[in-house]
Amino acid sequence: MFNEVFNKNKPRVAYKDIVPWANSLPYHTLIKKKNEAENLFKKIGITFSVYNNFDSAERLIPFDMFPRVITKLEWMTIQEGVIQRSLAINAFLRDIYNKCEIIKAKKIPAKLVYANPAYEIKMVGLKVPHNIYSPIIGTDIIRTDSRSFRVLEDNCRTPSGVSYMIENREIMMRMFPELFEKINIEPVENYSSYLLDILKSLAPRKCEGDPKIVILTPGPLNSAYYEHSYLADTMGVELVQGSDLIVEDNITFMRTTQGKQKVDIIYRRIDDDFIDPLSFNETSVIGVPGLFHSYKSGHVNICSAPGSGIADDKAIYTYMPDIIRFYLGEEPKLPSIKTWRCSKAADRKYVLANLENLVVKEVHGSGGYGMLIGNSATKAKINSFKSKIKNNPDNYIAQPILSLSSVPIFKKDTLTPRHVDLRPFTLLGHRKRRLVPGGLTRVALKEGSLVVNSSQGGGVKDTWVLKN
Amino acid sequence: MLSRTAENLYWTARYIERADSIARLLEVAYRIHLIPNTTEGYQNEWESILAAAGIKHNYLNTYSEITKNKIEYYLLFDPNNNSSVKACIENARNNLKMVRTAVTLEVWNAVNTWYHELSNFDKGKYDSKNLPQILDWIKRQVNLIKGTINNTQLLNDGFDFIYLGIFYERADFTARIIDVKYYILLPSSSYVGTQVDNFQWSIMLRSVSAYRGFKWAYGNSQIDYKKIIDFLILSNMCPRSIFYAVDKIQYHLGRLTQFYKSDNAANRNVKIIHKGFVNSNAEQIIDFGLHEFLTKFIDDMSTTYSDLEEVYFLGTDR
Numbered sequence: 211m212f213n214e215v216f217n218k219n220k221p222r223v224a225y226k227d228i229v230p231w232a233n234s235l236p237y238h239t240l241i242k243k244k245n246e247a248e249n250l251f252k253k254i255g256i257t258f259s260v261y262n263n264f265d266s267a268e269r270l271i272p273f274d275m276f277p278r279v280i281t282k283l284e285w286m287t288i289q290e291g292v293i294q295r296s297l298a299i300n301a302f303l304r305d306i307y308n309k310c311e312i313i314k315a316k317k318i319p320a321k322l323v324y325a326n327p328a329y330e331i332k333m334v335g336l337k338v339p340h341n342i343y344s345p346i347i348g349t350d351i352i353r354t355d356s357r358s359f360r361v362l363e364d365n366c367r368t369p370s371g372v373s374y375m376i377e378n379r380e381i382m383m384r385m386f387p388e389l390f391e392k393i394n395i396e397p398v399e400n401y402s403s404y405l406l407d408i409l410k411s412l413a414p415r416k417c418e419g420d421p422k423i424v425i426l427t428p429g430p431l432n433s434a435y436y437e438h439s440y441l442a443d444t445m446g447v448e449l450v451q452g453s454d455l456i457v458e459d460n461i462t463f464m465r466t467t468q469g470k471q472k473v474d475i476i477y478r479r480i481d482d483d484f485i486d487p488l489s490f491n492e493t494s495v496i497g498v499p500g501l502f503h504s505y506k507s508g509h510v511n512i513c514s515a516p517g518s519g520i521a522d523d524k525a526i527y528t529y530m531p532d533i534i535r536f537y538l539g540e541e542p543k544l545p546s547i548k549t550w551r552c553s554k555a556a557d558r559k560y561v562l563a564n565l566e567n568l569v570v571k572e573v574h575g576s577g578g579y580g581m582l583i584g585n586s587a588t589k590a591k592i593n594s595f596k597s598k599i600k601n602n603p604d605n606y607i608a609q610p611i612l613s614l615s616s617v618p619i620f621k622k623d624t625l626t627p628r629h630v631d632l633r634p635f636t637l638l639g640h641r642k643r644r645l646v647p648g649g650l651t652r653v654a655l656k657e658g659s660l661v662v663n664s665s666q667g668g669g670v671k672d673t674w675v676l677k678n
Numbered sequence: 679m680l681s682r683t684a685e686n687l688y689w690t691a692r693y694i695e696r697a698d699s700i701a702r703l704l705e706v707a708y709r710i711h712l713i714p715n716t717t718e719g720y721q722n723e724w725e726s727i728l729a730a731a732g733i734k735h736n737y738l739n740t741y742s743e744i745t746k747n748k749i750e751y752y753l754l755f756d757p758n759n760n761s762s763v764k765a766c767i768e769n770a771r772n773n774l775k776m777v778r779t780a781v782t783l784e785v786w787n788a789v790n791t792w793y794h795e796l797s798n799f800d801k802g803k804y805d806s807k808n809l810p811q812i813l814d815w816i817k818r819q820v821n822l823i824k825g826t827i828n829n830t831q832l833l834n835d836g837f838d839f840i841y842l843g844i845f846y847e848r849a850d851f852t853a854r855i856i857d858v859k860y861y862i863l864l865p866s867s868s869y870v871g872t873q874v875d876n877f878q879w880s881i882m883l884r885s886v887s888a889y890r891g892f893k894w895a896y897g898n899s900q901i902d903y904k905k906i907i908d909f910l911i912l913s914n915m916c917p918r919s920i921f922y923a924v925d926k927i928q929y930h931l932g933r934l935t936q937f938y939k940s941d942n943a944a945n946r947n948v949k950i951i952h953k954g955f956v957n958s959n960a961e962q963i964i965d966f967g968l969h970e971f972l973t974k975f976i977d978d979m980s981t982t983y984s985d986l987e988e989v990y991f992l993g994t995d996r
Contacts, residue, residue: 253790253794254786255778429776442779443779448680448683449778449779451682453682454682464680465680465682466679466993467680467681467684467835467993470994
């Protein structure tokens with residue numbers, strides 16, 4: 211396991227000021243600060259709710275006060291890598307909904323695209339404003355040694371977590387100003403203005419003048435509602451629900467105190483399937499009837515475009531290096547993780563023989579659900595996955611069990627290492643790209659656990675990119 | 679502004695005001711309880727408090743007897759009562775949560791803190807001893823929230839919808855509380871000028887937190903029912919009077935029509951109601967019939983609310 215903070219018990223250079231500070235905090239101060247942080251989160255209302263949870267009570271996401279540090283040099287590698295990936299993802303989406311050159315070139319099997327549930331047939335041949343399908347991409351990055359960062363997963367539908375990135379920083383600055391005086395840390399507060407700038411550049415064809423932007427949320431019961439309202443607030447745009455929008459003659463309006471008002475760009479935080487009951491899932495009550503036709507006729511832009519989700523599918527992930535090479539003519543700057551596709555006979559054979567040493571994931575799963583971590587699973591669970599893979603091999607991929615790098619958390623009065631990952635957020639607009647130096651560090655709070663998802667008991671840390 | 683935002687702001691404010699009104703009502707109840715009172719008026723008082731809060735019927739569906747402890751619990755926390763203070767706080771917060779971005783962070787913090795602190799008082803079995811503390815806390819938080827609104831909110835259309843909520847609720851509440859007790863304001867030869875009168879009238883004034891104000895406004899002159907009607911219905915000095923609320927409603931509706939550069943039925947009809955108040959005096963109201971006057975007022979206001987709803991909360995073209 212790579213320890214990001216300590217090298218043989220001595221703090222690494224990036225942490226030279228932080229470790230002594232952390233060690234100097236008396237236990238009672240630590241408790242006090244921890245309570246203070248929790249109260250702040252609670253007061254501001256930064257809570258999330260867990261799906262499939264019967265009580266709808268709001269929970270706080272556990273916040274650990276020990277910061278995660280990324281050096282300037284490391285950040286440059288990450289930045290180049292995620293921008294490259296985001297460009298490739300958008301080129302890929304444009305291609306598979308239009309000319310399908312990558313399939314004709316036999317770089318990716320046709321079945322994987324066309325038979326994929328995330329492939330949206332209604333998007334075929336449609337002209338998407340400025341060819342940006344997915345303007346906001348969260349890339350999950352892990353680290354296994356001192357040299358390389360690897361991409362674990364792409365999130366190009368509606369990645370969440372960016373409000374934690376910003377609020378974690380606010381809270382750290384409020385609680386420990388002395389650290390910020392001493393250490394030169396890149397600010398992250400520009401995210402909202404970057405996002406606004408990016409969205410503004412993506413006006414649809416039939417938009418005249420300054421585009422009217424709104425954020426579409428499923429509502430206050432959604433686990434990321436706080437984030438939706440945070441972004442709307444800091445961008446100065448309306449936060450709408452489906453019932454606030456109406457489509458008439460293919461034009462999308464919102465209901466206001468002054469009557470109907472035209473809407474040009476929708477940053478939607480609801481899933482494809484629920485956008486429009488007339489075009490997609492007809493039982494959706496959180497969508498807007500007719501919205502997709504309004505989109506098709508060029509009156510409104512929906513970001514991200516319906517059907518973008520295919521690019522973050524785990525089966526497509528295994529082809530990402532080829533996708534980057536195909537569209538950009540470059541080698542991937544951030545390596546992917548060795549992945550076995552159970553759809554391939556040779557891979558499947560290997561996976562079935564080595565389940566104890568692999569992580570098996572469902573191709574369309576997310577949030578850490580429906581996966582097997584071989585070395586910590588029971589015999590029964592391994593056997594059940596064995597039959598699942600045999601019955602439906604296309605539905606599974608496998609990866610080696612990687613020991614994610616660690617950063618310590620405050621546990622009682624000592625620092626103990628826990629596994630972390632990192633999610634920076636890339637923004638792509640029309641001839642514009644923006645990336646705030648920072649990201650969301652998620653941390654597994656259970657000792658030895660590799661699952662960092664907040665829905666599975668993970669926590670978060672403030673992430674500092676150093677200025678020099 | 680989104681129609682839903684306007685509507686949620688309006689209801690947030692109504693629920694905040696309602697919680698405050700219930701707390702003030704309970705304060706009177708607590709006071710009566712401390713004053714030795716052997717007359718049968720005691721029992722009536724509790725009933726009229728339930729009636730003023732508009733929940734007597736529901737209460738009697740849940741509990742067979744009227745007791746102090748039960749009423750307090752019912753008005754504050756009882757899950758069977760969907761207009762308890764607790765329900766008001768939760769509703770205020772839920773409405774506001776849907777439109778978080780329409781208020782400042784400080785306003786949201788104030789309401790959200792109110793909501794979170796509620797659990798401190800709603801733990802375990804309800805104990806009557808804690809009532810003064812609880813009431814203080816409710817009123818303090820309401821004052822804090824209103825102060826924060828005044829201090830930090832942008833004075834835009836959202837501000838007007840908040841204040842419309844506050845004053846529609848207040849007009850309604852004061853009208854109902856007077857109506858419940860209108861019989862004590864009617865001249866009755868057997869009571870005039872007696873201790874009973876003074877006591878009943880002071881309770882009446884206290885239940886809308888207007889007792890001290892009344893003294894200041896009328897000095898040491900003899901309390902009589904005309905002055906009370908004047909003070910609680912027609913005064914432009916008493917912040918709990920019906921006229922004061924109507925005046926504010928007219929003001930905020932007027933601001934909205936200017937802001938949106940478009941007039942509407944709600945604004946026009948409130949102006950008519952307002953004018954009616956200006957041209958009235960206590961004697962005319964008594965001649966018309968106090969109960970009839972209040973009933974008509976409540977009806978008229980609910981018609982103007984329907985107009986308001988149609989023009990601002992539905993978001994269609996007009």
